[in-house]
Amino acid sequence: MYCPAHFTESGPAEIAQLLAAHPLAALVAMGPAGLVANHLPLLRDGDGFVGHVALANDLHRDLPDGAEVLALFRGPQGYVSPNWYPSKAETHRAVPTWNYQVVHVHGRIHWSHADKDRRRAVALLTAHHERALNGAAGWTMGDAPADFLADHLARIVAFRIVVTRIEAKSKLNQNRGAADVGAVADAFEARGKSDLAQAMRRPLKP
Amino acid sequence: MYCPAHFTESGPAEIAQLLAAHPLAALVAMGPAGLVANHLPLLRDGDGFVGHVALANDLHRDLPDGAEVLALFRGPQGYVSPNWYPSKAETHRAVPTWNYQVVHVHGRIHWSHADKDRRRAVALLTAHHERALNGAAGWTMGDAPADFLADHLARIVAFRIVVTRIEAKSKLNQNRGAADVGAVADAFEARGKSDLAQAMRRPLKP
Numbered sequence: 403m404y405c406p407a408h409f410t411e412s413g414p415a416e417i418a419q420l421l422a423a424h425p426l427a428a429l430v431a432m433g434p435a436g437l438v439a440n441h442l443p444l445l446r447d448g449d450g451f452v453g454h455v456a457l458a459n460d461l462h463r464d465l466p467d468g469a470e471v472l473a474l475f476r477g478p479q480g481y482v483s484p485n486w487y488p489s490k491a492e493t494h495r496a497v498p499t500w501n502y503q504v505v506h507v508h509g510r511i512h513w514s515h516a517d518k519d520r521r522r523a524v525a526l527l528t529a530h531h532e533r534a535l536n537g538a539a540g541w542t543m544g545d546a547p548a549d550f551l552a553d554h555l556a557r558i559v560a561f562r563i564v565v566t567r568i569e570a571k572s573k574l575n576q577n578r579g580a581a582d583v584g585a586v587a588d589a590f591e592a593r594g595k596s597d598l599a600q601a602m603r604r605p606l607k608p
Numbered sequence: 609m610y611c612p613a614h615f616t617e618s619g620p621a622e623i624a625q626l627l628a629a630h631p632l633a634a635l636v637a638m639g640p641a642g643l644v645a646n647h648l649p650l651l652r653d654g655d656g657f658v659g660h661v662a663l664a665n666d667l668h669r670d671l672p673d674g675a676e677v678l679a680l681f682r683g684p685q686g687y688v689s690p691n692w693y694p695s696k697a698e699t700h701r702a703v704p705t706w707n708y709q710v711v712h713v714h715g716r717i718h719w720s721h722a723d724k725d726r727r728r729a730v731a732l733l734t735a736h737h738e739r740a741l742n743g744a745a746g747w748t749m750g751d752a753p754a755d756f757l758a759d760h761l762a763r764i765v766a767f768r769i770v771v772t773r774i775e776a777k778s779k780l781n782q783n784r785g786a787a788d789v790g791a792v793a794d795a796f797e798a799r800g801k802s803d804l805a806q807a808m809r810r811p812l813k814p
Contacts, residue, residue, distance in 0.1 A: 403646055404665035426685050426706055430645065430678070432638050436714065437678040439636065440609055441777075443687070443706055459610035472636070472643035476682065479632050481649070481737050484747045495756045498734045498747065500632055500649055508642065528704045531687050541690045541704065550701045571647075 403506055403569055408577055411503065411570035416604075420477045420505050420570065421446055423597075425531075427473040429453070431511070433464040444473055444507075444563070445527050451507060451563040454523045462513045462559045471511045471563060477503035478598035482575065486589045487582040501586070503601055505570045509563040519560040574602045609712055609775055614783055617709065617776035622810075626683045626711050626776065627652055629803075631737075633679040635659070637717070639670040650679055650713075650769070651733050657713060657769040660729045668719045668765045677717045677769060683709035684804035688781065692795045693788040707792070709807055711776045715769040725766040780808045 411417060425443045432438075440461060444451040451473065455461055465471070479502035490496045514520070525543055532540030543551060575583045583602055591599040617623060631649045638644075646667060650657040657679065661667055671677070685708035696702045720726070731749055738746030749757060781789045789808055797805040 403644065404662060404667065406664070425687075426708060428634060428680050428682070428710075430636050430643055430680075432643065436676055437636055437638065438609065439678060439680055439712060441682070441685075441706070441708055441710055456610060458612070461610065470642055472645060474634050474636075474645055474680075476634070476647070479647075481631075481741065483738060483741055484751070485738075485742060485745070494752050497730070497752065497757075497760055498737060500647075502632060502647055504634075504647055506645060524703070531704060532689060532691075535687065535689055536691060539691070545690070546700050546703065551703075554703055 403504075403571060405569065405571045409571050409573045411505075411572040416572070417505055417568065417570045418446070420503055421475055424475050424477050427475050427507075430472045430474065431461070431465050431469060433461070435464075438464070443527055443531070444475075445530055447526060447562070450509070450565055452523045452526055452560070453563070454520060454527075454558045454560045457557045457559055459559075462561070465511060467512055468510045471509055473507040473509070473563060475505040475507070477505075478595060478601060479503070480590055480593070480595050480598050482586055483589075486586050487578065488585050489579060489582050499573075499575075501574050501590075501598060501602070503570075503572045503574070505568065507563065507565055508567040508569070509565045512562045512564065514560045514562070516560070517555065520555045520558055523560040524555065524558070572601065609710075609777060611775065611777045615777050615779045617711075617778040622778070623711055623774065623776045624652070626709055627681055630681050630683050633681050633713075636678045636680065637667070637671055637675060639667070641670075644670070649733055649737070650681075651736055653732060653768070656715070656771055658729045658732055658766070659769070660726060660733075660764045660766045663763045663765055665765075668767070671717060673718055674716045677715055679713040679715070679769060681711040681713070683711075684801060684807060685709070686796055686799070686801050686804050688792055689795075692792050693784065694791050695785060695788050705779075705781075707780050707796075707804060707808070709776075709778045709780070711774065713769065713771055714773040714775070715771045718768045718770060720766045720768070722766070723761065725768075726761045726764055729766040730761065730764070778807065
């Protein structure tokens with residue numbers, strides 16, 4: 403990804419927050435028929451990421467174990483009008499742009515048909531998301547009848563992405579003055595994009 | 609993309625709406641150093657898509673003219689808790705899932721350093737987004753000083769994606785009964801995801 407130094411997101415806490423808050427990744431690979439992408443929730447697990455695909459998804463047949471993959475996690479984003487910059491009224495030296503935060507996880511994918519790995523992938527993902535959404539009242543695998551769950555697990559394939567490199571970009575008008583940054587954050591806030599406004603208002607790197 | 613028939617989005621109007629409402633695409637390619645993605649607003653233009661990258665972005669040097677690209681446009685998305693299904697209380701035959709709408713544009717990229725193409729790419733994109741945001745008060749290229757604009761245009765490369773195939777997926781619980789679909793739409797609505805709720809409530813294919 404093209405990423406000038408002033409847009410490089412290097413804060414481990416910010417990257418972890420983006421991965422946790424935007425877990426539906428676009429998992430990209432080069433398959434035998436060309437570029438392919440699938441949209442899958444991925445969960446960080448130690449030094450890797452876990453997920454699963456449908457057994458009917460050819461991806462696990464098309465990509466050999468250890469194949470290169472790229473998982474794109476996209477955070478908040480929005481169009482920036484030059485009209486929002488206070489400096490624009492003075493100098494008119496502004497063009498439209500787009501603000502966004504993204505994390506790119508480069509890695510190698512490893513498949514598993516083992517029942518324990520399929521069960522673990524579903525357990526980790528559902529525990530994580532149900533806890534966040536429903537707390538102690540969250541759904542657990544034990545809520546489903548054993549035969550239904552076994553049938554469900556038999557129709558998925560677990561995977562683990564072993565990370566080779568993580569790149570993150572926070573494109574948040576860092577190349578403009580504080581008055582412009584503040585005004586754009588206010589404009590996003592007013593349009594319901596408070597997550598993007600909040601990202602813009604956090605202390606930026608020196 | 610893995611896409612069972614009941615999740616395949618084949619409505620041209622729905623696909624056009626998704627592309628227009630979610631223009632920041634992840635443009636994916638296989639570069640000399642592996643998979644690479646850049647996040648760029650793309651605009652439909654006749655039978656192709658137009659966009660531009662920074663001259664400093666190696667993508668236009670790394671990808672030969674006509675190289676394969678995949679542009680991912682992501683619409684609304686959200687985690688679905690099994691607790692939301694009315695049928696769950698009766699049968700418990702449910703697991704968590706994720707609802708989302710995506711459009712994948714497969715194509716070949718063609719670069720242009722011509723001033724008219726760079727100017728056209730910026731003009732089309734900014735006119736489209738400024739009109740949507742600010743109407744008649746929208747920013748136009750004429751608002752910027754000529755020397756500033758010329759300098760800006762000199763630092764971008766225009767491109768056109770010639771489409772080879774478009775795939776779209778609307779994963780909106782079409783495999784569940786109407787009561788479950790309605791309850792999930794209500795849950796998304798209550799959580800501020802009205803775009804996802806609205807997509808779920810439109811008449812689904814027979």
